[in-house]
Amino acid sequence: MATLNWNTSNITDQSGRVVIITGATSGLGKEATKILAGKNATVVMAVRNTEKGALVATELKSAFPSAKIDVRSLDLGSLSSVKDFAAGIHAAYDRLDILINNAGVMTCPYSKTEDDFEIQMGTNHFGHFALTGLLMPLLTKTKASRIVATSSIAHKQGKIDLEDINWEKRKYSTMQAYGDSKMANLYFAYELASKLKDDPSAPLVTAAHPGWTSTELQRHSIMFRLFNPLFSQNVAQGVLPTLRAAIDEHAKPGDYFGPSGFQELKGSPVVVKSTGLSHSDANAKKLWALSEEMTGVQF
Template sequence: MKQSKWTESDVPDQSGRVAIVTGSNTGLGFDTARVLAHRGATVVLAVRDIEKGDAAARRILAVAPRAHVDLQPLDLGCQQSVRTAADQLTTKYPRIDLLVNNAGVMVPPKQVTPDGFELQFGTNHLGHFALTGLLLSSLTAVDCSRIVVVSSNGHKMGGKIHFEDLQWEHSYNRAAAYAQSKLANMLFCYELQRRLRAASKTTIAVAAHPGFTNSDLMRHVWKPVAPLMKVVGPLIGQDPAIGALPQLMAATDPRVEGGQYWGPGGFAELKGYPTLVKSSARSHDRAVQTRLWAVSEELTGVTYPI
């Protein structure tokens, strides 16, 4: 299914829906939350920095005064924070219509989470893996609820799952570690969709990527390249409001199906309006999907109720 110029005005009415968007104080997450709230959803901004989250909520309310916006502290790099947030969310929202796993970090210097995980793998994959599993019962309680996994075409850039050194303890390549985390997102989405279908659940898992978007995610780009990116970025990339369209379509369009992958339809999928795109052959490797799932359950201690 190819869409021509699908925009935020095409997002259906979201009244009565509860949507949780991680990393929604800025960039893609903010614009996703803004549109959902403007369309009538109760939107939970799940953010690490509550002050920034509060500022984001005020920005949304300034353009949508009747919007229902809530804040939830969440540090995806800390498994205890994920568990606390999930407990609070399921208590307040026993029925959740939409979870957008948007937050992420990109090519930072080597850092380790409080749980000992490499920051990108621990945040981009393991944090969202745990959060989704802990919220799943609230999601499957709603017919046709959705889980949107925001990945990146960076998963194709030599990405593989380094099972022999998942936490990059022997050596560290920030770009390769990012590619691994984004490939993990794709593998997780496909395995989750298969398990949901096998359990006869109507909840679906859908993947999306924003193309090249000028956002805070680029703040760790290699310093010698930064001046060039400031010049080239606006030419090959797009604003977050446009970059958020694939994940908004994955989250709301009634024609979207589980296991699909949405991204920009322009040249090299760098920018443009949403369309169905293809992920790497590695992302469809079922043996790797199931192995990563088992490892993720072991590392997080979260077992899915399906």
């Protein structure tokens, strides 16, 4: 793929384009909002805490006075919130150019979402699955639209138990559950890309991971807090795979972007390979059917 040292200078003017970024109040989501709003896109910050979102929007507008930022409430752990958010978007906008499914929770204590899903799978996968499905009519209506799924290096340890996806029969492992949710993000991206491959009006589906990037997401992990100073990169670098997945005109359906450096921990964004298991068509199809059943959202 062209451009080995891809960076924000490769992002052209985004005037007239509408972008939704989930989890946009901190970390990668905030950085992506800053960059795309600075390139003149209209950015919808889809956030749980709208007060915090408003503060972030004010901060970003002080740097970019002409920025178009729309703060809207979205709790990915609540299907009713996802439906309300999607309805609001359909009412307010007649196009959607980019959907960046960025929000997530990581290695948190065991709990369940409002809809009785294990918290990490429920937030990181099921919530985004439902959101994307509900926004698909607007994405399909918009020429050259794109969907970006945010995964992680942790997908490499993912091995989803489709018979116990909510961890009701097993002893809970928060790191395993996180890896499973990040594997689910890739199954979703690859299966959706496959489903849309023969539809010329369909959005392009890509995926990305930020390598080892120091963010608020890691607050529950002592290991990450301990080793961040040695191995991590900052959010300005960590967000580049996501932005390249969202913007690069050379991207192909199902491309997975990550850092180019050792073990994909840091470096310039390039197309990388996910595990062999992440390309299991059988697993992806089973998870898709389960996701439609559990969320009640069909594409």
